[in-house]
Amino acid sequence: MIEVFKNEVDKGLQADSKTLPSKYFYDKIGDALFVEIMNLPEYYLTRCELDIFQNKTQELIEAFSVSTESYFELIELGAGDGTKTKELLRSLDAQNYNFDYFPIDISSNALNLLEKDLKNELPNLSVQIQEGDYFKVLASLKESKKPKIVLFLGSNIGNMSDDMAADFIYSLGSNLQAGDKLLLGVDLIKARHVVLPAYNDSQGVTERFNLNLLDRINNELGGNFNLNQFKHQPEYDELEGVAKSFIVSTANQTVEINATGKTYNFTEGEKIHTEISRKYNDALIEKIIEKTDFNLETKILDSKAYFADYILRRD
Structure with missing residues (x-):
C-alpha cells in the first residue's frame, strides 16, 4: 500500500x-474528521440520505424485490461508520430477512469500528467485513452466485468523472448476475449557496x-x-x-x-x-448507465429533493 x-x-x-x-484522505485521523464533517450543519448530504433511510426504509426494501423466504447478500462499498445503513439493517433484521451484510472499505479502522458497533446494536446480524479494493472483493464474492444487493451511498460516485463513473458501474455489473440490484446514492444539482458551504464549513473541519x-x-x-x-x-x-x-x-x-x-x-x-x-439529475444518470448492464428501476428522494437513491437492476 x-x-x-x-x-x-x-x-x-x-x-x-x-x-x-x-x-x-482516509486514515485514522481522516476517518474521524469525515465523521465530524458528516455532522456539520452545512453538510446536508448525509442528513438528506439519512432522511431516505429513516423515513423511506420500506420503500427501499420493496425496491430491492427481495423475499423473507430467500437468502441474499447485502454488500456495501465504502461502508464507513454505517450510520445510514444501520437504519436499513435494523428494518431488515426486524422483519426476519435472510441475508449476510458485507461492508467493504479500504480503512481497517472504519471496518473494525463498524463491526464492533453492529455486534452491540444488532447481535443477530451476520457481518462479514471485507477490507480492500472494491472490485477485488466483489470478484471473490462473485463466486457465491447468490443474489446480491450492492449499496454505493453518499454520492461517492460523484468523486469520479462521468466517463470514470460509467466504467465503474460497468465493472460493477461484470461482478454481478442478472437480477442483482445496485442502490446508487447521488447528490442532485442545486444552487451554489446550498452546495458550496458543504465543502467550506464555518468551523474549518x-x-x-x-x-x-x-x-x-x-x-x-x-x-x-x-x-x-x-x-x-x-x-x-x-x-x-x-x-x-x-x-x-x-x-x-x-x-x-x-x-x-x-x-x-x-x-x-x-x-x-x-x-x-x-452533482446529478436523471438525464446524467441515464447517460452514465446507457452503456452498462444496468437499467434504472426506481428513484427515491429525500424530503427536500436534494438527494436521490436510484435503484438500478442488472440485466
Whole structure:
C-alpha cells in the first residue's frame, strides 16, 4: 500500500496541473474528521440520505424485490461508520430477512469500528467485513452466485468523472448476475449557496480534512510539507453541477519527500486538485448507465429533493 501511495503522490505532484487522489484522505485521523464533517450543519448530504433511510426504509426494501423466504447478500462499498445503513439493517433484521451484510472499505479502522458497533446494536446480524479494493472483493464474492444487493451511498460516485463513473458501474455489473440490484446514492444539482458551504464549513473541519492528506504524506512518506503554507479552496459551478476541492500553496516553496527521493516546486497560488464532487439529475444518470448492464428501476428522494437513491437492476 505504501508503495502505491508513494507512486501516486509522485505522479500527481509531478503533473503540470498537480493532483492528489482523494482516497488517501482516509486514515485514522481522516476517518474521524469525515465523521465530524458528516455532522456539520452545512453538510446536508448525509442528513438528506439519512432522511431516505429513516423515513423511506420500506420503500427501499420493496425496491430491492427481495423475499423473507430467500437468502441474499447485502454488500456495501465504502461502508464507513454505517450510520445510514444501520437504519436499513435494523428494518431488515426486524422483519426476519435472510441475508449476510458485507461492508467493504479500504480503512481497517472504519471496518473494525463498524463491526464492533453492529455486534452491540444488532447481535443477530451476520457481518462479514471485507477490507480492500472494491472490485477485488466483489470478484471473490462473485463466486457465491447468490443474489446480491450492492449499496454505493453518499454520492461517492460523484468523486469520479462521468466517463470514470460509467466504467465503474460497468465493472460493477461484470461482478454481478442478472437480477442483482445496485442502490446508487447521488447528490442532485442545486444552487451554489446550498452546495458550496458543504465543502467550506464555518468551523474549518473540511479544511483540516483536506490538509490532513499533506500531513499523511509527511508521516508516511517522509515529506516536509509546511501545512501553514497551504490552504483549502473549494469551488462549485452550478451550471456544470461540479464541486471541486483544491489545496493551494500560499507561497513560492519547495517540498521534499524522502520516499520518492524528489523535490517538488510550488508557486504562490498554485493548486493541487484533491477531489471532485459531481452533482446529478436523471438525464446524467441515464447517460452514465446507457452503456452498462444496468437499467434504472426506481428513484427515491429525500424530503427536500436534494438527494436521490436510484435503484438500478442488472440485466
